[in-house]
Amino acid sequence: MIIGNGLEIKVAGEACMADPSGALWLAPLRTLIVSDLHFEKGSSLARRGVMIPPYDTLATLIRLKRVIDHYDPARVIALGDSFHDRDGAQRLSASDHERLSDLQTGREWIWITGNHDRTPPQGLAGQSRDEFRLGALLLRHEPQQGVSPGEIAGHLHPVARVVTPRGSLRRRCFVSDGARCILPAFGAYAGGLNLRDQAFAGLFPDRSPQAHVLGRDRIYSVAHEQCYAD
Amino acid sequence: MSKATTSALPARFTDWFAARGWAPRAHQLALLQHAQAGEDALLIAPTGAGKTLAGFLPSLVELSQQKSNVPEGPGLHTLYISPLKALAVDVARNLEIPAAEMKLRLRIETRTGDTSASKRQRQRRDPPQILLTTPEQLALLLASPDSLTLFSSLRRVVLDELHALVTSKRGDLLALGLAHLRTLAPAMRATGLSATVRDADELRRWLVARPEMAALVTAPPGAPADLSILDTRERLPWSGHGGGHAVREVYEQIRQAKTALVFVNTRAQAEAIFQQLWQINDDNLPIALHHGSLDAGQRRRVEEAMAQGQLRAVVCTSTLDLGIDWGAVDLVINLGAPKGASRLAQRIGRANHRLDESSRAILVPSNRFEVLECRAAIEAAREGAQDTPPARSGALDVLCQHILGMACAAPFDAQELFTEIRSAEPYADLDRAMFDAALAFVANGGYALKTYDRFAKIKRTKDGLWRVANGKIAQSYRMNVGTIVESEMLKVRLVQGRPAKPRATAPSSPAYTGPLRRGGRVLGEIEEYFLETLAPGDTFLFGGEILALQGIVEDEALVTRARSDAPKVPSYAGGKFPLSTYLAARVRRMLADPKSWVHLPEQVRDWLELQGQRSQLPRANDLLVETFPRGGRYYLVAYPFEGRLAHQTLGMLLTRRMERMGLKPQGFVASDYALAVWCLADVGTRLTKNMASLNDLFAQDMLGDDLEEWLQESALMKRTFRQCAVISGLIERRFPGKEKSGRHVTISTDLVYDVLRRHEPDHILLRAAREDAHSGLLDLARLADMLARVQGHLIHKDLERVSPLAVPILLEIGREPVYGEAQDDILAEAAAMLIQEAGA
Structure with missing residues (x-):
């Protein structure tokens, strides 16, 4: 993955850079937005006897560090569902806790609350907000139904299934119609919801959004019609 | 006595x-x-x-x-x-x-x-x-x-x-x-x-x-079987596996027999042949269809109708290789390549369950290469030669499942269980370290990072015995027992079509498919990854009829009956066995020995003779590699005869290597017999002028780093990993009461695979998946044997045009999936369409 080889998209007139890592970079504001980190999803499932590898938080942090090292943001906004459950922050291993704290050092850090983490993470720096306004942009976890110009949200974990005569691929993507933008999930174990799903239908009533699909080295913009249901 | x-x-x-x-x-x-x-x-x-x-x-x-x-x-x-x-x-x-x-x-x-x-x-x-x-x-x-x-x-x-x-x-x-x-x-x-x-x-x-x-x-063997190859009056196809050319002759055979079993190798082929037989079924013979994707109830009905002697023929896949005795079957037709001598013997045995009478079987090759294979199989059957697979060493994921099961029964002592497990032949060579890794996996996932101890599924008692942690774990074990992991399957449900068009009277409507033809019901199941290749509106054959995909809702594919004449025939997997090593060797020997061709049909003999004139015939122990230009591209065709799986793997690795040599490979296609790669660079000239070396291309070290690198991203590897994850109990097949939750909620094993591979590459589950891949979908073991065999035996023929032997594989292009480093190219292509649209 080549970090920084992003695609400039406009959301409500604001210039945003969709990064192949799945982060959104607002250069003028030196603000980096990542959504649905789902830290500690592994240990959350392990509590129920599903012992998937306990390296998801580490994997997500390593990727996040690469993005932060590249852009050196003044402000990082985690757009909700940063932890997979309420106790997630307490289950962070000491080394992951330290890694995360290092990333937070020297910059403003906003935890937007999500449906998985309605309360701010305990024992970690950063402010907790339900929403956050940045000029024409309004940042929140869950997108609101209907038209919502300037909204930057996550929650839905969009993926696009692209089918061409050469084959088919299912990848995470940004979804935007220029008025609002849904970010892909950043977390290593975060699954995906096809953007053809009903859940997206009410968000773009007037015109079809484009899928800005995360490729290996860059972002590919694909027309909505080119994306298929699962 | x-x-x-x-x-x-x-x-x-x-x-x-x-x-x-x-x-x-x-x-x-x-x-x-x-x-x-x-x-x-x-x-x-x-x-x-x-x-x-x-x-x-x-x-x-x-x-x-x-x-x-x-x-x-x-x-x-x-x-x-x-x-x-x-x-x-x-x-x-x-x-x-x-x-x-x-x-x-x-x-x-x-x-x-x-x-x-x-x-x-x-x-x-x-x-x-x-x-x-x-x-x-x-x-x-x-x-x-x-x-x-x-x-x-x-x-x-x-x-x-x-x-x-x-x-x-x-x-x-x-x-x-x-x-x-x-x-x-x-x-x-x-x-x-x-x-x-x-x-x-x-x-x-x-x-x-x-x-x-x-x-x-x-026991003494039964009467020798009465075996023959269908002597077709039709022109033998160069390639393809449909067998459509012989449908009329197969139908004649069914008419003359009391009850016939028509074996084919894939479900897709079963669908196609069933359809074609009904198109010419002027006598309305009760002919039924049986394969693993059909609804279980439907299959039972066919089996019962068969047991009661109500059917004249069943078109089936390996689902009927084994099964209850049907006394009435007096003819077995094997359509397509037999793939293995023992498999054929098993199928032949399905006819005439009486020792003193010969079973009668007719082999129907669907292309020219398959004629050679059928010939080899018949000779093998006459000699009683067998090619059942060699004994396997026990799978690690199954071991993990068993350990949990033992803990559910009663607390166990690790050493005693280890000794007991080693008494089982497949696990006789299991070492203690691997057993301990499996035990640790069952307990807490067995990760180097010990964070899951407190959630352990099995725990040690005070006297050092391992017992299951709680009743929920035991219940979960019971829900997930077994080693048969279906691919992610989607139910195929028939819904009312778009009302616009009048309901078809279905002229080809078969008489014996009564249970199939009601509305709103589930027709069976189909692999999700097959449906992934379809777009809504695409048509495919299923359950003997042509269906159009309307959409996918949760775990169901909604379909309507389509009136299309040319369905996009599914290549949904299952039952596609690779050619056995034994038969492959026999076919190679036959090719190398023109004297043995007397038993072959004239069309095939002519074809082989022409190959001898235009290029050369592959000798038994050599690997023939031909190169030739065609339509602005440069082809390299190799004839290893090692089966489709090994050839696909070879193709993946070979194209990587050719890419590095600057040969600009664009894609490849693999069959059971051959592999064809096409390039933008003139590979033939480079090889003849020693600018590239065949020895380097086929060097054994491709199974080293190249393989590892490819495996990382390989979809086959991910599929294999998923099976191991389910069998070992890492993830559950189904959560009680949670079947309805959307698919995005369940954890994707692809994501788990990516994380585990990076952070603990030696984990037992990755070992299990790698071992499976070696013998399974990648057939690495066979590829390795082949590469070793052909070292120093590579024969290069640079030709001006395509050779007779290469025609069949070239014809597969467009029919079989073409492999290559697609991935992001697909995205680039889709993105280009958007740009075109914007520019227009």
């Missing part, structure tokens, strides 16, 4: 045989003698040799001599395991007859997935003397806390169709269960029933604990 041998049989039995006008067969008595001597035994017998009765005779004799009024109930005496539940039910039914006629007072019961919960409970409390069941049910019984009381009275285990069971992970699970049965019931003896195999000693070892070997009883 000597007195000594018949005297083993009590009067009640000799009378019964006599009353039926039969005499006990020598192998039946031999098996009885081994049982009475307290020995385990393997019986190898052809179909129709009274194998089942032979297997049960010792039990019936012993039970007939037992005192009948034991106060606490007689207990379980004999356990019969079959790979198919239908077979277990059928055998139980057949066993009732002699038991009743000899007035043996015993209870014979089956236990399958269909058995009611109350009956299962009663069976554990008050077991029958003879219980017929499947490997999965055995695992469940062994994992129950009352397994010791249930099995301590067990005297005999009869394993049916053992040759088919031992080749899979199911066999591994069964071997572990058998080892545990030996611990629970030391007096128990095992009897294996098998068709002829390549190496009987492997099965003899499998049946017992090391270093023992079960006794061997071999």
Whole structure:
């Protein structure tokens, strides 16, 4: 993955850079937005006897560090569902806790609350907000139904299934119609919801959004019609 | 027959045989003698040799001599395991007859997935003397806390169709269960029933604990089969596997036979042939369809109609390779390549279950290469040569599942369990470190990072025994037992079509598909990854009709009947076996020896002779590589004859290497016989001018770094990993009550694979997946053997145009999926379309 080889998209007139890592970079504001980190999803499932590898938080942090090292943001906004459950922050291993704290050092850090983490993470720096306004942009976890110009949200974990005569691929993507933008999930174990799903239908009533699909080295913009249901 | 041998049989039995006008067969008595001597035994017998009765005779004799009024109930005496539940039910039914006629007072019961919960409970409390069941049910019984009381009275285990069971992970699970049965019931003896195999000693070892070997009883072979290759009047196709050219001739054969089984290799082909037969079925012969994707109820109905003699033919896949005896079948048609000598023998045996009469089988090659393969298979069958797969070493994911099952039954001592597991043949070489890794995996995932200890599924008691942590874990084990992991399947549900068009009267509408043709119902299941290649509106053949995909809602693919004449025929996987190594070697020898061509049809002979003139014929121990330009591209075609899977893997690795050499490969296509790669650079000239070396291209070291690098991203590897994750119990097949949750909620094993590969590449589950890939979807073992064999035997022919032998593989382009480093190219292509649109 080549970090920084992003695609400039406009959301409500604001210039945003969709990064192949799945982060959104607002250069003028030196603000980096990542959504649905789902830290500690592994240990959350392990509590129920599903012992998937306990390296998801580490994997997500390593990727996040690469993005932060590249852009050196003044402000990082985690757009909700940063932890997979309420106790997630307490289950962070000491080394992951330290890694995360290092990333937070020297910059403003906003935890937007999500449906998985309605309360701010305990024992970690950063402010907790339900929403956050940045000029024409309004940042929140869950997108609101209907038209919502300037909204930057996550929650839905969009993926696009692209089918061409050469084959088919299912990848995470940004979804935007220029008025609002849904970010892909950043977390290593975060699954995906096809953007053809009903859940997206009410968000773009007037015109079809484009899928800005995360490729290996860059972002590919694909027309909505080119994306298929699962 | 000597007195000594018949005297083993009590009067009640000799009378019964006599009353039926039969005499006990020598192998039946031999098996009885081994049982009475307290020995385990393997019986190898052809179909129709009274194998089942032979297997049960010792039990019936012993039970007939037992005192009948034991106060606490007689207990379980004999356990019969079959790979198919239908077979277990059928055998139980057949066993009732002699038991009743000899007035043996015993209870014979089956236990399958269909058995009611109350009956299962009663069976554990008050077991029958003879219980017929499947490997999965055995695992469940062994994992129950009352397994010791249930099995301590067990005297005999009869394993049916053992040759088919031992080749899979199911066999591994069964071997572990058998080892545990030996611990629970030391007096128990095992009897294996098998068709002829390549190496009987492997099965003899499998049946017992090391270093023992079960006794061997071999029944005399049946009458030699009447085998022929369909001498088609039609032109033999160059390529393809449809067999459509011969449908009319196949139909004629069906008309002349009483009942025919028409075997094909893939479900897609079954669909296509079924459709084509009905298009010409002027006599309205009852011809049915049977394959693994069809709804289970539908399959049962076909089987029952067959048993009652209502059908004239069934078009089927390997789902009917094994199964209950249908006396009426007098003809087997094998359409397409037989793929293996033993597989063909098994299929031939499905016709005419009487020893003294020949089974009749007709092989119908669907292309020219398949003629060679059919010829080789017939020669092998006449010689009685076998090519059943070699004994496997036990899978690690199955081991993990078994360990959890053992903990569910009773607390165990690790050393004792280790010893017991090593007594099972597939795990005889398991070392303690790997066992400990499996144990750790079951307990807490076995990760180097020990963060899950507090959630452990099995825990050590004060006296050092391992026990299951809680009842929920045991319940989860029961829900997930077994080794058969279906691909992610979607139900195919027929819905009302768009009302715009009038309802078709379906001129090709078959008479015997009554149950298929109702609205709103589930037709069967289909692999999700097949549907991923379809867009809504695309048509495909399924259940004998042409359907159009309307959309996918949760776990259902909604379809309507389509009126398209040319469906996009599904290539949905399943039942596509690669050519066996043995047959491949025979085909190579045949190609190299023109004298052997006299038995081949003229069309094929001409084709081979032309190849000899234009290029050359591959010699038995060489690898012929041809290069030629065609349509602005440069082709490289190799003829390893190692089967499609190995060729696909070779193609992946070869194109990487060619890419690095600057040959600009654009894609490749693989068949069972050959591999074709096309490039933008003139590969032929580069090779002849020594600017590139064939030896480098086919060097064995491609199985090193190149392979590792490719595996990282390989979809095949991810699929393999998913199977291991399910079997090992890492993720659950289904959560009770949670089936309805959207698919995005469940954890994707692809994501788990990516994370684990980066952070703990030596984890036991990755080892398990790699081992599977080597023998499974990537067929690495075979590729490695081939690369070793051809070192120093590479023959390059630079040609001006395509050779006769290369025509079939080139024709596959467009029919078979083309491989290459697609991935992001797909995105680039889709993005380009958007740009075009914007520019227009």
